[in-house]
Amino acid sequence: HESQAFFGVPALTHIRDILAQFEAPIVSTLVQRFALPVKPQLYQGHNPPLQAYLGARELDAILHGRYNYGTLEYPFTFSTIAADRATSQNTFPAGRFHQDSFVGNPNLIAFYIQTLVPSMNSSTTPYFYHLSNSTQQTVPDPNREDGALSLDVTLLQLLSNRAHVGKIVAEAKFTGDPVTYTKLIKARNADSIRMLLANTTQEASVLAQADTAAIQLSNAWIASGALVPSTFQDTIRTAAMKTFRNLIDITTEIEVQYLLERLH
Numbered sequence: 001h002e003s004q005a006f007f008g009v010p011a012l013t014h015i016r017d018i019l020a021q022f023e024a025p026i027v028s029t030l031v032q033r034f035a036l037p038v039k040p041q042l043y044q045g046h047n048p049p050l051q052a053y054l055g056a057r058e059l060d061a062i063l064h065g066r067y068n069y070g071t072l073e074y075p076f077t078f079s080t081i082a083a084d085r086a087t088s089q090n091t092f093p094a095g096r097f098h099q100d101s102f103v104g105n106p107n108l109i110a111f112y113i114q115t116l117v118p119s120m121n122s123s124t125t126p127y128f129y130h131l132s133n134s135t136q137q138t139v140p141d142p143n144r145e146d147g148a149l150s151l152d153v154t155l156l157q158l159l160s161n162r163a164h165v166g167k168i169v170a171e172a173k174f175t176g177d178p179v180t181y182t183k184l185i186k187a188r189n190a191d192s193i194r195m196l197l198a199n200t201t202q203e204a205s206v207l208a209q210a211d212t213a214a215i216q217l218s219n220a221w222i223a224s225g226a227l228v229p230s231t232f233q234d235t236i237r238t239a240a241m242k243t244f245r246n247l248i249d250i251t252t253e254i255e256v257q258y259l260l261e262r263l264h
């Protein structure tokens with residue numbers, strides 16, 4: 001593991017621009033996914049087909065270095081984290097990324113399967129067309145559900161990368177007030193750390209931007225002739241709101257956990 005690389009984090013205003021870059025791709029993928037039917041069996045059970053599909057895709061991603069140190073991408077089906085430890089050679093001064101052991105992906109998967117998947121429509125007409133009718137089977141075969149599962153994976157990876165940018169949000173905030181944060185970290189005071197991190201004005205702006213993206217991108221589908229139900233835009237706006245509300249909460253949790261391990 002290449003933790004000997006030293007990564008300085010950008011300023012908070014720059015990181016918020018980085019976070020904003022995720023909104024259109026996330027909502028755009030949400031629109032694509034919601035335009036396909038849902039087969040609940042792909043997401044049910046102890047080891048659902050989605051999990052197996054993710055595992056195969058992530059094995060490939062590991063080989064491509066997608067989860068290397070400092071990428072802020074973390075797999076759902078493998079544990080790859082070696083947490084940093086301060087040494088006399090590297091004391092991790094404020095402003096330097098410090099890898100902690102927390103991954104928010106279990107929270108994301110739970111939200112995806114328990115909240116987002118049930119709000120997808122099973123009677124939507126699929127836009128993939130197979131002469132074999134393989135997209136219309138009643139019993140799904142994950143090998144034939146590549147279209148839907150592939151969008152699930154893309155969406156989960158975007159959500160995950162966005163949430164783990166929380167690690168550098170936390171470092172930027174730590175750098176802004178090391179004395180206060182150090183005191184709270186030493187006291188293991190997670191609640192006060194969470195309160196100090198929260199910025200409701202910023203949250204409102206993230207949610208408003210996500211709603212704008214939901215309106216614009218669903219409009220674009222309708223205006224370009226997609227055969228979607230008249231409820232499509234409302235469905236997308238509701239899904240986008242739930243998604244970003246949850247994403248902010250998971251991002252915040254990743255920030256809190258990062259800080260709790262910051263002095264290791």
Ligand SMILES: O=C(O)C(=O)C[C@]1(C(=O)O)C=C[C@@H](O)C=C1
Nearest residue numbers: 169198199202203206248251252
């Ligand atoms: O921008 C920040 O200050 C963040 O901590 C990020 C974020 C977000 O997820 O967008 C999370 C928590 C804050 O309450 C506001 C926004």
